[in-house]
Amino acid sequence: MSLWYGTYYSVSTIVLQIVIGLIAALILNEAFRGRNFVRGIVLFPYMIPTVVAIILWKWLLNNQFGLVNYLLLAVGIIENPLSWTGKDHIMTSLIIISVWEFFPFVVLSVLARLQTIPPVLYEAAKVDGAGAWSRFIHVTLPQLRNVLFVVILLRSIWMFTKFDTVWLLTQGGGAEKYIRTLPVYAYMRTFMYYQAGLGSTLAVIMFGILIASTALYFKMFRREEGI
């Protein structure tokens, strides 16, 4: 069960992070006034302590006084306040918080790469009559392939072994069972039930899964030009 929660959590957060991060990086690569300011702000969530991210969102998602529930009720999307940390929605909350906290990493990496794409490539594509969409598909994406390869790899490793975000969200909720991922389970076994052996076994299993999936990932996507 922990394996399932963990996989569900990592896959959905990684997909959302990459998509949102990629779009955000493309926006921030355009020229507009105040761009540097927005660039700075967008990276904030990644820099703050996880504890802060969690208390922030727990307050926003509070079922009685939270702003999110208030807005959703006011707009009429929901009729009764949602219990965001209850068993039905806690996974959704966890995914929202994690994506918010970690997508800036994707922005950072992709943006750094975007800035090194020679403008000549776009001009050439324009001369050849390529529209904005086909410029993105044929010029931008191939250029980003290497950085995306690394980003997806790192983020997968980090999301799969993410402990503090998940653990802190379970505190004082009563629904911790529904987001008990492998790292959390290993922690609980070791430090709450004092079964360090079982905890370490779980850590080794996690490591094994990581090695296996990394090897598979390299086999499937690694290009000969290397990284």
Add this chain to the structure above:
Amino acid sequence: MNPKDTFLSVRGQAIYWSAAILLIFTAFPFFWMLSTSFKPLREIFVSPPYLLPKDFTLANFARLFEQTRFLTYFKNSLFVSSSAVVFTMAIATAGAYSLTRFKFYGREKIASLILFTYMFAPIMIVIPFYVLIKKIGIANTHLALIMAYTAFCLPFSLWLLRAFFQSIPLVLEEAALVDGATRLRAVVHVILPLALPGIIATAIFTFILAWNDYIFVRILITSDNLKTLSVGIADLHNATVIDWGMIMSGGMLITIPVLVFFIFIQRYLIAGWGTGAVKG
């Protein structure tokens, strides 16, 4: 106005709107924390909520300092993070120098092996680390924490500094050596000044990593007067009655040092990250 201009302005508008949405998505939670931390108790729970506090108050901060050991936690965080930075930087600077300047068997292997340790998330190393620390008998001390952070931050710092050192031309050093300087002198007077921006940026990264950590403190520290801010704030939230105003003000204060440092290194981030830490 020719058609191209209208096209550009539609495009410009789209960019502005999407940037605005992005800004709200990332910044609004912070704004809400800021706003809540200055609200008196009755305004915090009022419906409909006010965007800004009507009666601006510092009562939340006052409660934070009076009722909790915030100052103790703050001092602990500062001490542990700074010590970790000193140790990490001392080892990482020397290590990165040798990885870029000396030729020895397996140098590149060692470099990629360091990157490989990225795979070991804290949750995996913390269990054996805890067992070790217990055996040595330094569980529940700041020393254990500092060692943990140094071990944890080292790969990252080493990798980042290596990229900085690689960008400094060898010729400069050779010139100094030819002029009769010892290697130590060449490093101190030629290399370190040039690498200083990189060293500062790396030190700040290390500081933020240590400052933000939760898991090592949670596991290695049991006495309350040794706890750092992350755990201290998290524990406030575990109280039976949650004082949101106080928690938000605590959240504000723990975030400020990070953001100050962050603004300071921001220019290195966008420019240096892609070539440094990630791409290697």
